[in-house]
Amino acid sequence: MADNFSASDFGNSTKRRLPICFCLDTSGSMMGDPIRQLNMGLSNFIASIKANDDTRSATDIAIITFGSSVEIVMPFGKIKDEGLPEISASTTMTPIGEGILTALELLNARKEGYKEMGIKYYQPWLVVITDGAPQGPNAMANMRLAIQACNELEKDDKLVIFNIGVGNSVDFDILKQLSVKREEPISVTSGDFGKLFEFLGSSSSSVVSSGMSDDALYNINTEPEGESVEVDDFFKYMEE
């Protein structure tokens, strides 16, 4: 992948980059509404990234699909104005492991590119979305390799993993093993894709514009810190 290295793919922004690789399940079970929702969620995600001055040149995206084979639908640095290529679902295979290993290769090559250019970067995100379990020749063996590779990187704080299961047919046991930091995989229905991508978008924006720490990405807690107090009590603190 390093042979495809081209300086123009990196832009000349001085912003610290956040590389995100989507690794998406396009097996047969995703056909119909789920894949439609996925396409819509993705393109909204990209649109919101491009609409925000803070994230436009800081967020760096690649998309990989795994169905009948593993395909690099969009490599890094190639977001086009005309939008995303349409993703379609087809066969019954689910080579998740192979998909993830390809994603890790892409991310690694991108990091090498940053280093070559002298561009600062945040540790990359790997977003895996699946609705099933590994299937196909060597699927389990590859998945085990992928789990091992992900675990090592994540432990060293060199990768942030979003392991996301869609619907009820997910093998959550396997999916869970992808991350050593996330207690449970994120579980959604295909109807939640809109919200899911909104969440990923605002999380990435929090990282690049507010310097949110990677740990916060694993700890999804919305309540304000501390104890709530009523107005009268509030003013008592100020008087003391």
Next chain:
Amino acid sequence: MALEALRNYKSLIVDYSIIREAGGTALFSEFLDIVVSCSMDIYVSKSFKLLHYCVIHQADTKNAAASNAMKDLCGLLLPERKLHSVQCLETNDFVRSTADIPDSCFVTTANSIFTKRILEKRPEFHNDICIIGAKSINVYHGLNDLILNMPQVRISPLASVNKYLDASVFCNVGDTVLTGDQRKLTLTKRVSSGAEGMVFTTDDPKLVAKIYHKGVITPLRWSKLTKMVSMGIKSVGICWPRDLIFYRGVPVGYTMILGKGKTLGNVFDGPDAMMNNFPKWTRVDITTTLCDLLEKYLYLHMHNIIAGDIQLKNALIFSANSLYLIDMDSVQVDDMPCPVGTEEFTDPRLWGQNFSGFLRKLGDEDYSIAMLVFSILFCGLHPYATRLGKETLREEIVEKNFPYDLQNASEEHIPKGGYNYIWQYLPENIRNMLYNVFKNGASYEAVEWYDAVLSYKEALTSRNMEDEEAYKIFPKMEYHQTAEAAPAEEAPARPMFKTRFQGLNDPNIYSGGLGDQNSRPVNPHKYPGPFVPKEDTGFDNPPTSPFAPPVSPFAAPSERPQATAEPEDNSGDDSGNGVFKKFKKGLFG
């Protein structure tokens, strides 16, 4: 006669804080009386003049007294040759240079930059020092006496109160809120939304309202805002809280002026962003912007404020002459800490600490100021952005892998894109300072950076640079606009009165209108000297700005030309976290 003790001395070493804080008071008149009647010699450091520049450039109405105080002091002492400028800037240097002045006493205030610096830096200091406060005046004998006997500032106990205000009060467009001084304001339009709150325009065209989200107002935050409002800072380019806002009796936010433009981080973001936003800019505009920023931060330092979270997204830029500091509600004021900071801009010595748990020192901010200087001069680049470097930025920072060197011996690790030429074309003193900070871990006071950048700017504006490349944003590179220019560039430029302060190298800088006899001014206007009264400045409209009224350093803010573009963002944290929070609850709560 509170200042009688000063009569015991033959000379006084006067800090600028006396001018800014005591100017206009009976105490200051008494001070002048004593100085004149005892025929005292007054010594000041080079920062005395530089800090005064910072103050007058803020066009803050509350500084009229300081301007007059400076005029009075100079008017009384200069003809008698009793005002002496010691050509030192750094605190320890100044203390050393003045140590042998016989029968002398330093005169300053409790929270002045000078007092804080000597308490932080602990130089050899045996002189007497008179601390003038609103309530008391005390003379200490040397630094040890000062450390032992001056009341110490401790962190506010509110910093550790882990509570937040919870009231079921929400206000939105159309609602009428009440300010702390009981004025009614109606929220008219939402301008932006961020992690902490939303910004609304109001029926008062000069003011916008920041309304916090639920859970954001803590006792520390509210008490800080209350203090900030009471300080009455009204700089044209600092979006300082003007008044508190209540809705149905409940604290909800504060008012401020509306900043205009894009965040610095989105303009100072490499060649494309620079060229597309400001295609006509030269290095003059870069240094103008940087001087303006440094003046603003120094102005805050003079008020016992540490900005804390300095970074490129906490300022908006509309044009080289129109800059706004935003997100001011996080700064450290007196004993109330700044709870935030970034790894990229914060001194690595502070990493890993809980920012709410301690008070930052001026020295802690020196690193952030140096970061700011580098980032602006290098169009957004981080000093530790390194080719072929370490895995993480954190490692580069910790190991001080600064890819530039003083001999320009190796450019292997400098990021591509012409940054090596930016480095080569910088003045030598600035290169040395940056190298010392980022390679050797040295630090410089903010006023030293201001002095260095001001000199750089003057070298540029007086056309002292022989090589035309030195004027280019990216020397020796051919970058061109790739998108349409932002409307900001078309705005009428504010007259650049700041460039008229020539004669910095003139030793006799306090001589009123004669300051620049030896140096050629950049424009045909008569050089008025920094300290002449408004009616004598004779500033005309420069031909470059047909719409702008004359602006003198003493002009009221309302005299500034108003830019007309649509406000873009005033919260600076438009990261969509509001949605994020709401959503997270729905999905995972």
